[in-house]
Amino acid sequence: MSLLDAYKQRPQHFQKIERGQWENWMWQQQNAVRTGLQLRKMFPNLPSNFVERVEVWEKKGFRFQVTPYVLSLMRYDEQGNFLLDDPIARQVFPLQVWDHSQRPDEYGSEKENWENSEEMISPIAQHKYDNRVIIYTADACLGYCVYCFRSLQSNAVEEKHGGRPHWKETIAAIQKLPHVEEVILSGGDPLLYDNRGVEEMLSDIRSITHIKAIRIHTRAWMHNPYRIDEEFCALLKKYRVTEMGVHLIHPRELTVELDAAVSRVRCSDARTMLMTDTPLLRGINNNTEILHELFMGMYTMGIKPYYFSHCMPNVPAADVQRTSVKEGARLMQSLKRKISNVAMPEYIITSRLGKKTVPEALDGGPEFCYEKDDNGYPIIRFVNWKGEWETYLDAPEENVA
Ligand code: SF4
Numbered sequence: 013m014s015l016l017d018a019y020k021q022r023p024q025h026f027q028k029i030e031r032g033q034w035e036n037w038m039w040q041q042q043n044a045v046r047t048g049l050q051l052r053k054m055f056p057n058l059p060s061n062f063v064e065r066v067e068v069w070e071k072k073g074f075r076f077q078v079t080p081y082v083l084s085l086m087r088y089d090e091q092g093n094f095l096l097d098d099p100i101a102r103q104v105f106p107l108q109v110w111d112h113s114q115r116p117d118e119y120g121s122e123k124e125n126w127e128n129s130e131e132m133i134s135p136i137a138q139h140k141y142d143n144r145v146i147i148y149t150a151d152a153c154l155g156y157c158v159y160c161f162r163s164l165q166s167n168a169v170e171e172k173h174g175g176r177p178h179w180k181e182t183i184a185a186i187q188k189l190p191h192v193e194e195v196i197l198s199g200g201d202p203l204l205y206d207n208r209g210v211e212e213m214l215s216d217i218r219s220i221t222h223i224k225a226i227r228i229h230t231r232a233w234m235h236n237p238y239r240i241d242e243e244f245c246a247l248l249k250k251y252r253v254t255e256m257g258v259h260l261i262h263p264r265e266l267t268v269e270l271d272a273a274v275s276r277v278r279c280s281d282a283r284t285m286l287m288t289d290t291p292l293l294r295g296i297n298n299n300t301e302i303l304h305e306l307f308m309g310m311y312t313m314g315i316k317p318y319y320f321s322h323c324m325p326n327v328p329a330a331d332v333q334r335t336s337v338k339e340g341a342r343l344m345q346s347l348k349r350k351i352s353n354v355a356m357p358e359y360i361i362t363s364r365l366g367k368k369t370v371p372e373a374l375d376g377g378p379e380f381c382y383e384k385d386d387n388g389y390p391i392i393r394f395v396n397w398k399g400e401w402e403t404y405l406d407a408p409e410e411n412v413a
Contacts, residue, residue: 015266015267016266016268041154057091057093058093065108068106075152075156076104102333103159104155104157128365133185133186134178139192141397145194147196148200149176149197151200153201154239157231159291159293159329160327161328162199183219194226195226197226201232202229203230210244211251228253230256233265233273234270237269237272238269240277249282253284254284255285255286255287262302266313270313274313287315288316289318290317291322294335295333296333300346303320303343307351308355318358319358320340320357322359322362323407335407336408337406337407340370344359361392361404368396380392380395385403389408391403
């Protein structure tokens with residue numbers, strides 16, 4: 013498979029940028045598109061209703077940020093406009109104006125965060141499963157993805173959940189939990205910090221003697237792969253980072269630059285495993301050939317496809333990008349034994365209480381029931397990891413892209 017070279021594909025607006033500057037991760041962040049106005053200047057021929065939607069999104073205080081690198085992954089027409097149905101554009105530009113009041117579920121504007129209060133051991137650390145704690149290290153991302161509830165969080169929530177002010181109390185709280193063996197640095201994006209900031213966090217975690225494993229979950233792989241630099245890879249080795257989460261969705265993300273970032277990690281002698289989480293998204297990757305190319309592409313690069321996640325109900329693009337859970341099960345069936353087993357991820361749904369594996373059988377199973385609620389909306393009733401029955405909001409089969 014030939015990989016896309018993002019620098020060579022950069023849009024007209026960045027033609028004069030030298031490769032050295034382009035590959036500077038901070039330059040990428042500084043030059044990210046964050047407003048409708050910037051978008052209008054950069055792409056004057058984009059349909060006005062598209063840009064207006066971005067501006068409404070912006071006025072509502074939701075997050076929007078696209079790095080030049082991500083702009084270079086998109087496909088363009090002859091006038092220099094990116095295609096609106098492009099699988100990368102559909103991940104980062106608002107596809108609809110989010111309206112909480114229209115949701116058929118419980119997620120209201122005051123419930124933007126999905127953390128259960130009883131699981132929080134500090135304002136930024138969640139202790140859901142016995143042996144691990146997840147820390148929301150940053151209150152922002154390198155870029156935002158419209159299929160993720162993080163992009164929905166308003167500034168009010170951002171202030172309440174701001175990361176580093178609560179760091180020391182978080183470390184102290186973990187120190188008091190001797191059964192916790194693993195810490196996951198998640199976000200926002202921990203790689204939004206520079207290497208000195210990352211080192212401070214890793215050093216504090218390694219000072220807790222009962223912590224065996226450290227994971228770092230980042231979407232730098234897609235938004236800004238230059239962030240995964242040599243200095244950062246040296247930290248992986250120094251602090252024995254066990255695993256890095258790689259969040260990839262479409263084969264167009266398998267670039268020369270991503271491959272180089274993977275090589276930096278794998279050649280660093282850090283022994284850090286790379287495992288993916290791929291959300292299933294209508295109009296982007298709900299297709300057997302695309303998933304085949306993606307899973308095998310990641311595998312051959314040295315990244316283990318780990319989770320294939322049904323798109324959660326509380327995300328901005330839910331009405332447009334969610335498929336039914338069963339569609340994902342059908343896609344998994346279509347790939348089974350067609351691609352290498354080691355390249356097959358586990359298909360899951362994620363509820364407020366945790367993850368659940370979707371059964372291979374299309375009619376579910378005794379502990380995974382495809383049903384309808386009183387209004388005829390599809391739901392799944394299932395037994396969660398605690399052995400309790402729970403309900404998950406499915407999406408209709410005929411959901412329109
Ligand atoms: S998927 Fe990751 S990078 Fe994207 S908005 Fe969510 S937390 Fe941020």
